[in-house]
Amino acid sequence: MKICVLVKEVPDAAVEKRIDSSTKRIDRSGEKNLNPFDTHAIEAAMQVKEGGVVEVEEVVAVTMGPESAFRALHKAVSLGADRSIHLTDEALAGSDCCATGHALAKVLETESPDLVLLGQQSDDGECYTMGAIVADHLKMPSLTQVIKMDVAEGKLTCERQAEYGYDTVEVDLPAVISVGDAINEPRYPSLKAIMGAKKKQLDTKSIGDVGIEADKVGSDGSRTTVLAINPPPEKAAGEIIEDEDTNETVEKIVAWLDERKLLA
């Protein structure tokens, strides 16, 4: 079995996020890290590999991102991936969800994976459930919000969070599974693994290498445009009640809640 793990480099949670007002895109300078949800995906891949139920030939980390994204791949490799692929090309800059999904699917096609794993969302919150987009392009079944995954020959039995509770779903391989952070506790890489990451095979690919047409990606290929960026609306000043007669205070609170349909 070959497992591909899609990873993404995102701004570190501690870095103040800014919009570059000239390009209307997120200012991506500043510290970046491997998307925390993706570490769960890598851990899930490693657990399948080490689980012994199916034979996994290799775990490949794949990312689409600017030059600096190779760090996310190094991190993925230090956590156990065998090699990595970096899809990077100026033509990809400004890709929206649709274009990104298309590009990722194309690069995955070249690998013919049996299982694609990724985190169910990224810290910069741009596109939830990228997995579902990629899966449809690849014509594979997809499941998101997965918090438990048992693998057997040719299929998976997954538990996932849904509207009404937890669903148990059987999925035939090949498949794309997006995992939640409750699925596992990612391991820490050993120092040896961190230092060895640089030596593992890293293939850099441009759009031409994987058959992506330039007009399907980037700002040109995107199907949405940002019209405006505004600061969030000012919150009106709140009301303050000094409690003297508690019965009266409580009546006021209940009326307030009721007015806002919070006591339905």
Add this chain to the structure above:
Amino acid sequence: MSGILTYALHYEGEFNTNSLGAVSEGAKLAKEIGGDAAVAVVGGDDLTDDLCSSLGKYGASKVYRANAPEGLGAPVVDVMAKVIADEGYSYALFGGGLLGFEIGAGLTARLNAGVTMEVTEVKAQDGKLVAVRPILQDSAIVDVEYVSEPGIIIGRLNAFDVQESGDGSAEVVDVDIQLEEHSTKARMVKRGEQRGADVNIEDAELLVAGGRGLGSAEGFELCEALAEALGGAVAATRAVVDAGWYPYAAQIGQTGKTVAPKLYLAAGISGAIQHKVGMQSSENIVAINKDQNAPIFDFSDLGIVGDLNKILPKLTEAVKAKKG
């Protein structure tokens, strides 16, 4: 192309609030830009004519019904893709929710369409729809327009209000669907299993949060009683979790969970920024604290300066009485 096709999720004979909100929104927007407001529903025999046409109450003129597995994303993608291709809808609208995101995303790929997620508002501008969504942890709001049709709009959970309009009954049209091969590769084994113990506070609409002002672990009993009366869940600040008064799963704040419920009632919480960032997007913030200078009063919608030991029990009783 014209009109809006909305997805409605049903379970045990009812459409959920989230979906009804989306249907209402779809109807409202269709009026503004012209075209039909229709709904797609997918499931089995429990999708009766009555149930489906009841969506007319919320403004839907037509309901496309397909017999296919429930609770999974891919079959719905197949259905909606077909309806949009056959009938020419300009927009696909989802009330968010976990499944909504999955279906919307799949549809994005299928139709090579633009998609906006976590939408909090939709505007009609020159006969087209513009989706408004927050980004970067709610620190900015963007307006997004679609370059081509159809456009896919996936709302934030419960972003759209349920509104009754229309005459009460929509036309039900059965869709004959041939599922794609890959849409049959996932099979539901067990649906909607409840796991009572862990209430996921991120999904709760009403939260009662307790902080150091509760005085002791026992103080949380007051919060739990109020939460139960309101039909919500209990959350906690980092300080009290550290002190062992409440479990980590309920922690809100910089290193805990981020929530945006309809109501966040903070009892005995000062409102320090590490906590604030975890809940500042809550729709309605009510704070009870005996210190009138507590920072939480700077950003609460309703602040009560008083003793929570006196207020919480009475509030619980009053809420129970009101709800009857």
Add this chain to the structure above:
Amino acid sequence: MAGRNGRAAPADFPPPVDSQGEFIKRELDAEDELIEVGVAIVGGGTAGLACANRLLALLAEDPALLESLGEVPVAVIEKAKTCGGHNLSGAVMRPEPLERLFPDLSREDWRREGFAFGEVEKEAVYLTPTAKRSLKIPTPPPFKNHGNEVISVSALARYQQRIAEEAGAYILTETSATQLLVEDGEVKGVRSGDKGRGKDGEPLGNFEPGTDIKAKATVLAEGCWGHLTGPAIREFDLGRDREPQTWELGVKEVWKVPKALDRVIHTIGPWPVSTRAKYGQVGGTWIYPMKDEKTGDDLVSIGFVIDLEYADATTSAHDLLQTFKTHPLVRKILEGGERVSWGAKALPGGGYWSMPKLSMPGAVLAGDAGGMVDTVALKGVHHSINSGILAAEAIYKGLTDGSTDFTSYEDAIEESVTGKELWEVRNTRQPFSKGFFIGGPLVNLFIATKGKIPVRLPWHRQDEKPMFIGKTSKKYPEPDGKYIFDKLSSVFISGNATRDDAPNHIRVQKSVPREVAETWKWMCPAGVYEIPDDAPEEGDVDVIVNYTNCVQCGAITAKGGRLTTPEGGDGPLYQNT
């Protein structure tokens, strides 16, 4: 043990730590378990990276030696998420050592790279006798900064990291060095920290033990008394015949301002500190203009530094900085602006006489770890760079000769600008312990005579100072969240994201007299130490340690506790401090 006459010295309540037992490992792991590198540099700050930069430049010209060092010729071990994440300084830097380190860069290049913010053209020094008045005085010699450059050490480290990586260094971020490897009386490397331990040190599900990193030469560039420097000084008796080290604590904010500041400002008090000798408060401030080339923003770096020698337990460097901001001189500069950064860091204040011996078999001390800071002029950055360069040169020579004796480094420091400058000002801080009015003139005497008076003035250990509860805290302004800030919101913008169940890295005695507890509570800029509301007024109190707030400034080590090695990746993420 209760306080005597309302006074208690933190030194009487030493932290539960066995320096040499815990932080020195005397037997290396087996060959196949450890990692072998050429040179291990502990600390990815200004000095450590300068050493890496210089060493790799030398090795680039010496391919044979480079190859002999193996796959990892230089490894830099940095506990923050990135180099620069834990670095903070004023700073107005003397340019020469950095020019020597990167001879191909111009000052314009520095600014374009984002770590330099303008050459000092105008400067002013003020006395602040009261909260409202200021008196401009002729610039005393230590404060003459004409020609120097305003920089950010946090941004500089990021630049140096990039250059080091491009030159072949392995920069191991999020990695702490928790033990010094010592075998046969020689330093053989360091051991990296464990990951995945819980609150009480218990291994969690994803526990990953550290690794022995064996090196031919080790550089301890941990900054202000890092974690291995102390044990090394004890192990190799590097403090013999020297004065004890003393510390100062600096708290800094960076503001974006509507109107550019046109000069570098220092104020030397006495306000906001007390002039009463009993209080023992010696402190000053800085206000530096920063022009950000990348964004075009006008920024201001403002900070307050206090000697940790003080005796009033309610002294709080953070709150004194907030107090300082209420002065009209400062309001004029910051009004209408927005705070963008905050941070705190301790620095070594003992100067020349407190500098330890800088080398031991197999290792050297560089930068603040070696105490190379001139605290009168607030100059340490160029010394860090200079010492890093000299350490690299000494190690290069040692590697070439196959020797682990780096004593030539000590002479090199002595003869360099670092040795000379620190010698000149070697007696200029101690007199302040006699109070501002008596000490002041003495300090001036020593400065005016450029250190020619042959005398050695002693220091004493700061934690031995008996603390009393005074009135300094009464002058602190109330936070308003816009101009005056509380500690918690300040910790928040430092980017502190310490894991909630990370092991507690702070060692203090749990139950101490109120005077000691109050000292810690007020001193700590991050609000780590709390006294429970129901603690008794008399007698001992049980201190609450909110260690996840810790920004690792290091001050606690000076006043009765010990900051031990935190888990790698924790702590603040300074950007432009």
